[in-house]
Amino acid sequence: MATTLQQLLDGLTQRATEPKPSATIEDVTGTLDHLGRALTGLAHDGLTPGNSMRQRTITDLAAACTTVGRLWPHTGGPLTDLAGAAADLVGRDRAIMGRSHRWAVSVELAEVADHSAGLAHRLLPQAAVDELATVRELAVVVEQLAQTDPPTAAGAAVLDRLVPMPGNPLAAAQLTVLDASGALAAAVDRARERNELSLRNFRAAVAAAEITSRSAATVTAAATGNDAGPLLVTGLAWQLVGRASTVFDDGRQTRSTDPHGVVPWALTFVGHLRAQVAFDTDIAALRDWEDLAAVASRMQQVTGQLSVLAEHLVSAVDRWSRTGQLYANARDLPPMDNMPEDRVAAVIAGRHVQARGADLDRLRQVVGRAAELSTGLADALHRAASMGSLARGHQATRHAPRARAPVAAERLLSHPQSLDRDATTIQSSHRTGREAPPSR
Structure with missing residues (x-):
């Protein structure tokens, strides 16, 4: 069935916020690694003309997600697979994205990164992992920026771009x-x-x-x-x-x-x-x-x-x-x-x-x-x-x-x-x- 980037991200959020998660820490960090990959590409293409707060925050969040992704070896899993597919879609559509599109996608990715980092904390309740805390702190900043300057309807349209099923x-x-x-x-x-x-x-x-x-x-x-x-x-x-x-x-x-x-x-x-x-x-x-x-x-x-x-x-x-x-x-x-x-x-x-x-x-x-x-x-x-x-x-x-x-x-x-x-x-x-x- 045809899918969209928004549906993939919604699926990630749903799995990451389940009351009794079945994911492993390796699956969660693999997810954050893919989210970091997607955010890195968006930050590279530019969220604003200059070195704004928005640009710096997304750049830092991309680096933080990538860092978390290197803390545990990748073993795959449903969360990692969904995040990988989402990152691939972002990479495929980068050529047609403008700044408004990139901002809308970055806001959604930041929210998923926050939920994923929160899930990692739940899986490791006794461990204080500073890198996970950094992801959540930066995601909150993105949310605050989005509240003062929300993505436009035209920019968010890229999230609902349908990807047809492979084959016939x-x-x-x-x-x-x-x-x-x-x-x-x-x-x-x-x-x-x-x-x-x-x-x-x-x-x-x-x-x-x-x-x-x-x-x-x-x-x-x-x-x-x-x-x-x-x-x-x-x-x-x-x-x-x-x-x-x-x-x-x-x-x-x-x-x-x-x-x-x-x-x-x-x-x-x-x-x-x-x-x-x-x-x-x-x-x-x-x-x-x-x-x-x-x-x-x-x-x-x-x-x-x-x-x-x-x-x-x-x-x-x-x-x-x-x-x-x-x-x-x-x-x-x-x-x-x-x-x-x-x-x-x-x-x-x-x-x-x-x-x-x-x-x-x-x-x-x-x-x-x-x-x-x-x-x-x-x-x-x-x-x-x-x-x-x-x-x-x-x-x-x-x-x-x-x-x-x-x-x-x-x-x-x-x-x-x-x-x-x-x-x-x-x-x-x-x-x-x-x-x-x-x-x-």
Whole structure:
């Protein structure tokens, strides 16, 4: 099953705080060694521009954890394995982390280090190990710094980045919506790295993001009892991305036959979203608050992946702007200062030209805006799920119909190639009929 860094760290905390722990001291110190490895990398990349209190504290905490990790020989164990996997994920994602991401991850690692050091003290009640005390003292300082300057929602999004299961997810006995969400993001990233991300792929991913956003708006409104209207702006932002992309053409006339490509995974993901997260259903049909809380939690994890997807799409747009792989009617491109004579002639004649540089600025901007709104929506869902402020069924009834996905998103996902030159088909219209509620 797909997992996240946050889930791994939560698992570590749960094991470290068990009333009757079964871990050995060697397992705990192995855990701290891996935590030190992760913190060392984050400190090396930088938490702040200068030598701030935050930077110094994380650097010192990394050194303290590493020191503890050398006090006993490594024998492995469940805690060590979880910490090793978490450190590996941090190392894998360091290249895409900014300072806000690094701070959010460091705060979570510091909390786990505190619990781990506390467990070590419980295992050795008669021993005064100064190195363990140092870890706990520094972790407290990190907590105090986080209280005065807490991680942002955008920074914390990296903690919920899904890691798809190894191998072929479709071969799993039970594929979950989280597996499909992680696989979709991985498919987009894979196609982008190979320079094989077509406009058809791009639009399929955007359509999946729009459908996800509208479903998230429904669940958030039901969970909080608030009106869905303001939440729907995220879905509209993704719809605008799809519309902006129809200006361009990449000249590809053939479809990809890769069964694990972007379009197949987008279709698979949306199918599982409907089945497992109550997509496009009356939220009031959920039988009790526990059901709604579970739906809100799953929806929050899925929505948290939209910022990851957006990063891959922005990267693709940047590459297209450098390589000139896309074409557009010169009349549809933004005006230029000191427009060259050949572009002027193309505008007059209505010819297609290579789109480069600033020609794709609008597309890049709308993807970025959709990403920001998606982060806010995921944060709203997280707060709704964690606070347990769940509205009763009769309150949810009035929200669900307003948040249904428009026909355009469905059409874009099912037949993205049909929209290559037809911008009008992206316009929104209301669905008719209802989907059956998810089976239990």
